[in-house]
Amino acid sequence: NAGVTQTPKFRVLKTGQSMTLLCAQDMNHEYMYWYRQDPGMGLRLIHYSVGEGTTAKGEVPDGYNVSRLKKQNFLLGLESAAPSQTSVYFCASSQNPLQPQHFGDGTRLSIL
Amino acid sequence: AQSVTQLGSHVSVSEGALVLLRCNYSSSVPPYLFWYVQYPNQGLQLLLKYTSAATLVKGINGFEAEFKKSETSFHLTKPSAHMSDAAEYFCAVSDNSGYSTLTFGKGTMLLVSP
Numbered sequence: 583n584a585g586v587t588q589t590p591k592f593r594v595l596k597t598g599q600s601m602t603l604l605c606a607q608d609m610n611h612e613y614m615y616w617y618r619q620d621p622g623m624g625l626r627l628i629h630y631s632v633g634e635g636t637t638a639k640g641e642v643p644d645g646y647n648v649s650r651l652k653k654q655n656f657l658l659g660l661e662s663a664a665p666s667q668t669s670v671y672f673c674a675s676s677q678n679p680l681q682p683q684h685f686g687d688g689t690r691l692s693i694l
Numbered sequence: 695a696q697s698v699t700q701l702g703s704h705v706s707v708s709e710g711a712l713v714l715l716r717c718n719y720s721s722s723v724p725p726y727l728f729w730y731v732q733y734p735n736q737g738l739q740l741l742l743k744y745t746s747a748a749t750l751v752k753g754i755n756g757f758e759a760e761f762k763k764s765e766t767s768f769h770l771t772k773p774s775a776h777m778s779d780a781a782e783y784f785c786a787v788s789d790n791s792g793y794s795t796l797t798f799g800k801g802t803m804l805l806v807s808p
Contacts, residue, residue, distance in 0.1 A: 626798075
């Protein structure tokens with residue numbers, strides 16, 4: 583049972599480079615979320631989606647873009663990476679906002 | 695607006711001792727409340743949730759939490775700590791509107807000593 587799968591698991595970028603993080607879920611969930619986790623900060627919501635073709639901004643959206651072209655996939659893009667974006671990124675999904683969220687194992691991203 | 699405050703970034707207990715992790719919330723409407731656990735290098739896993747039914751909620755691994763509206767609290771407890779309980783614990787709140795999102799606390803690291 584895969585649940586929520588994030589790729590890649592680790593990545594090192596140079597400042598100014600771009601990349602896309604992929605999140606895939608096999609539970610037919612409507613809602614998907616991208617968070618970043620930094621020491622002492624808990625999880626902060628970057629962007630989320632309430633269904634295929636929709637996206638919305640969360641608490642810390644600047645410097646990120648997202649797309650939800652297929653229901654099972656939610657992509658997070660960094661167009662021009664900055665050292666402040668060094669973090670652990672988590673994707674999650676849920677059937678609706680009142681149901682528990684299911685999390686992936688995270689992507690550890692370092693930007694030099 | 696909703697918010698969560700977890701008192702204590704680190705809590706240390708001895709194996710077999712009571713575990714108490716504190717969570718206070720702020721919400722303008724009746725909240726849904728969650729506790730998640732994160733083991734090293736893993737994502738978050740749901741421990742338990744409160745959704746306006748019973749105020750005492752039992753979760754996995756022997757944990758439970760009590761919703762106290764008058765104190766705006768949802769503290770997590772376990773009668774007897776095990777070494778395997780060492781992890782980071784997050785409290786989260788969601789209001790019960792149709793498009794709400796979760797707001798997480800900053801987390802409490804539970805350390806268990808032999």
